[in-house]
Amino acid sequence: MINRLSVxxxxxxxxxxxxRFYTEKMGFEIRADFTNGDxxxxxxxxxxxxxxxxxxxxxxxxxxLNQEDVxxxxxxxxxxxxxxxxxxxxxxxxxxxxLKAKGVEFIQPPTDRPYGIIEAIFKDNSGxxxxxxxxxxx
Amino acid sequence: MTFYKPIQQARxxxxxxxxxxxxxxxxxxxxxxxxxxxxxxxxxxxxxxxHQYLVQRRIAKAKELLRTTDLPITEICLAVGFESLGSxxxxxxxxxxxxxxxxxxxVQTHPDPKPAYIPLCVCVSHGIEDHLxx
Numbered sequence: 001m002i003n004r005l006s007v008x009x010x011x012x013x014x015x016x017x018x019x020r021f022y023t024e025k026m027g028f029e030i031r032a033d034f035t036n037g038d039x040x041x042x043x044x045x046x047x048x049x050x051x052x053x054x055x056x057x058x059x060x061x062x063x064x065l066n067q068e069d070v071x072x073x074x075x076x077x078x079x080x081x082x083x084x085x086x087x088x089x090x091x092x093x094x095x096x097x098x099l100k101a102k103g104v105e106f107i108q109p110p111t112d113r114p115y116g117i118i119e120a121i122f123k124d125n126s127g128x129x130x131x132x133x134x135x136x137x138x
Numbered sequence: 139m140t141f142y143k144p145i146q147q148a149r150x151x152x153x154x155x156x157x158x159x160x161x162x163x164x165x166x167x168x169x170x171x172x173x174x175x176x177x178x179x180x181x182x183x184x185x186x187x188x189h190q191y192l193v194q195r196r197i198a199k200a201k202e203l204l205r206t207t208d209l210p211i212t213e214i215c216l217a218v219g220f221e222s223l224g225s226x227x228x229x230x231x232x233x234x235x236x237x238x239x240x241x242x243x244x245v246q247t248h249p250d251p252k253p254a255y256i257p258l259c260v261c262v263s264h265g266i267e268d269h270l271x272x
Contacts, residue, residue: 007257016235023236023244030245033201033234034256035194037185039264041256045246055260063265 007043008054011073011082012126015042015058021125022056025102038062054084080129092118092134099132110134144169145183148176152188156195157219162188196220197233204242211238 012018019042022028028044031053035041039062045053059065059073076082089095092110099122100106107129108121118134148169152160165188166173180188196218203214212223215238220226230238256266 019235023240028244030241032255033245035198035233036256036266039266041260047246064263 005052008052008084009057010054010084010124010128011059011077012056012124012128013059013074013077014126015040015056017125018056018058019044025099025104026124028054078127080123080127083124083128083130086119086131086133089132089134092120092132095132096120112136142179142183144171145176145179148180148188149184149191152192152195156192156199157217159219159221160192192219193229194233197230200226200230200238201234201241201245204238205245205247211242214238 010018019030022044023030027047029047030042031045032041032043038060040058042056042058043053044056059070059077061067061070065073073082096106096110104122106120106122108119110118110120110132112118116136116138118136120132121129122132123129148165148171151165151168162173162177166176169176171179177187180186180191184191186194199218200214203209203217204211207214209217211227215223215226218226220229227238230241234241236244260266
C-alpha cells in the first residue's frame with residue numbers, strides 16, 4: 001500500500017526567482033536540479049524533513065502547458081489559490097519575525113486560534129498564500 | 139522523436155568534450171555537417187542550439203561539482219570548460235538563479251548521492267524521452 005508522499009508541487013511564476021525566495025529567505029535546501037532543453041526539474045526541501053521535497057514547477061509555455069493553461073495557472077497563483085501548507089514551526093512569533101526581517105510579506109501576523117494553534121499567513125514571491133502554524137501545548 | 143545520427147553524434151561529442159574549448163566549427167568537422175545545417179537540425183531535434191546545449195552541460199557539471207566536491211569555484215569554472223570566472227558566474231546565475239557560492243551553501247549534500255531522477259509522470263507530461271542525468 002501507499003505509505004508516504006515524497007514530492008509535492010509548488011507552482012511558481014519564475015523558477016529562478018522562486019529558488020532565491022525559498023533558499024535565501026525561507027531557508028530551504030536544493031534537493032534536485034536537472035535541466036533538459038527548456039524543462040528544469042527543480043526541487044527543494046527542509047533540512048528537518050529529508051524524505052519530502054517540493055517541486056518548484058515553473059508556469060511557462062511548454063510541452064505540458066499551452067497559453068491558456070499558463071494564463072489560468074498564473075491567475076490562480078497570483079490570486080493565492082494554489083498555496084500549499086500549513087508549514088509547521090515550534091515558535092510562530094519568532095519565525096514570523098525572522099522571515100519578516102528577511103522581507104517575506106505577511107498578510108496576517110501570528111494569531112491565536114481557538115482550535116489550539118497559532119497561525120500567520122504569508123505570500124511567496126509568486127503570490128502563493130501559505131500558512132505558518134504552531135501547535136499550542138495542550 | 140526521430141534522431142538523425144550525426145545530430146546524436148554531435149550531442150555525444152558535446153557530452154564528452156564539454157570541458158574543452160569546443161567551437162561550432164570543431165563540432166561541424168566531427169560530424170561532417172555544415173555549421174549552419176548542424177545548428178538548424180540540432181535545434182529542431184533538441185529544442186536548443188549546440189551552444190546552448192554546451193553551456194547547459196557545463197553548468198550541469200558545475201552544479202554536480204559544487205554539490206559533491208570542495209573544489210574552489212575558480213577550479214570548477216576551469217574544469218567545466220569556462221575560461222573566465224566572470225562569464226561562468228554570470229551564466230551560472232542566469233541559468234541556476236543564484237550564484238555558484240550560494241548554490242553550494244544551500245544544496246543538499248550526500249555522502250552517497252542518489253542517482254538523478256525525474257518522476258516518470260513528469261517525463262511523460264513534458265515529453266521528455268531522455269534527459270542529461272538519467
